[in-house]
Amino acid sequence: MRAIVYEEFSVLPQLRDIESPSTPSSGVVIDVEATGVCRSDHHAWSGHDSTITLPHVPGHELVGRIASAGPEVTDFHTGQRVTVPFVCGCGRCRWCQGGNAQVCPEQTQPGFTHFGSWADQVAIHNADANLIAVPNDLPASAMVGLGCRFATAFHGLRVRAKLLEGETVAVFGCGGVGLSAIMVARAIGARVIAIDVSDAALDRARAHGAAHTVNAAGKNSVDLSAEVVAQVLDQCPDGVAVSVDALGREDTIAAAIASLAPLGRHVQIGLLTAPPVIDMGRVIGLELSVLGSHGMAAAEYPEMVDLVIDGKLRPQDLVTNVIGLADAPAAMEALGANTGSGMTVIDLNL
Known part of the structure; x- marks a missing residue:
């Protein structure tokens, strides 16, 4: 698959062909439809996040369709359109069981703890606890920001x-x-x-x-x-x-x-x-x-998604730039000097 990869901190990432992710037994692999460019991606690329191991693929705000699901996944199916919080819980601890996966001690974060969504595909762990089904008719620009900034x-x-x-x-x-x-x-x-x-x-x-x-x-x-x-x-x-x-x-x-x-x-x-x-x-x-406030658990998403469906909340109005995956390295570099408040979305179909 195509992916944006960096092998050194603060060195311009490259668009490369890498191996597609394996499907976790309790997780899924998602065909990424669109993904966000977030200042947290820049902080990680700059070496400010101790969870990053190199080489690395950034990206944690995403919407897409399930390409494959592990044998332990029961609540979601192949082809389903989904999004995901940037903090994913284990689904088993008392915090996750209480609906507070955003503070799970064993949390995973795409784009931080493992390869992220600046790629054709991304793996998400513990799918039943972390995925959120989203309507097929909502634009990707309305969904991408729900993973991080709007959720927080x-x-x-x-x-x-x-x-x-x-x-x-x-x-x-x-x-x-x-x-x-x-x-x-x-x-x-x-x-x-x-x-x-x-x-x-x-x-x-x-x-x-x-x-x-x-x-x-x-x-x-x-x-x-x-x-x-x-x-x-x-x-x-x-x-x-x-x-x-x-x-x-x-x-x-x-x-x-x-x-x-x-x-x-x-x-x-x-x-x-x-x-x-x-x-x-x-x-x-x-x-x-x-x-x-550090992210949001998947259990809390329905009310926010309903506001988007009803048109009361329009995350797409923050989108000021839509680019293809090949343009993502330049967008990463630009974040260092950019103090604007608009959102850049990477469309994997461009």
Whole structure:
């Protein structure tokens, strides 16, 4: 099969012919229809992920059809159109049995723990616990982003923070996952205040449903926790019900927590290079919740997929570029300089 392969970190990947994956006894091999280009792919290629062994095939956001199924698979069949979370559970541990495969200690991740979906085919382990059937008539562009950025945003807002219709959310950082959070919040019926340092990013935030935007450009860490928070509180004087840090910086986390109302919930999606200092006195005094979001279990997908089917959530609106597999190495390299929030999709049929 064709696959994008790199044998050294930060060295341009190559399109090659490699051996097709074997079918796991409890898993499947999927003919990839389309797959996403995610910043996490770039981090792995840059050597920032200790799970990667070389040579490697990236890719973890995908939709496709089952080409073969192992003898232990009972719930899915050959030819079925499916997607999959980027975190796949073992299906046996108490976390998986409780519907929380995203924190499974024995998790697998296509594109990280084994060869991923920047290829004609990809193997998925423990299929019955991890696959999600998707409608045949939905465009691939609506399905690809559900594996990572939209799943993380939906899980954080709906499952972890239990966001309700009519509540207000402040989203700090309007890149790909931040825009996904905005779109998920609007699909649920919440009001969104978006914060970023880029006017272009804030324009996109408004286009995707933000009711109000705050430009934090030029603010140092002290000002961010004062001027920016003051602008958020101008829109929601008692504080917001939910805050989201989609960037992964100590100052944005501080501002997000400072924007919360009593009993508010902060969702941390952005990854950090070092543990942040948090105003724990405010967390204790106002009984705030600080919640992490790392992917989403397959068991939680039906509600999100229904929002896509109903047209309330349109992940395809984030897609700004569709390329063929041969163009994927250049797209990987471009991620290092690209700060845009649009999504690139690799169409395996091009």
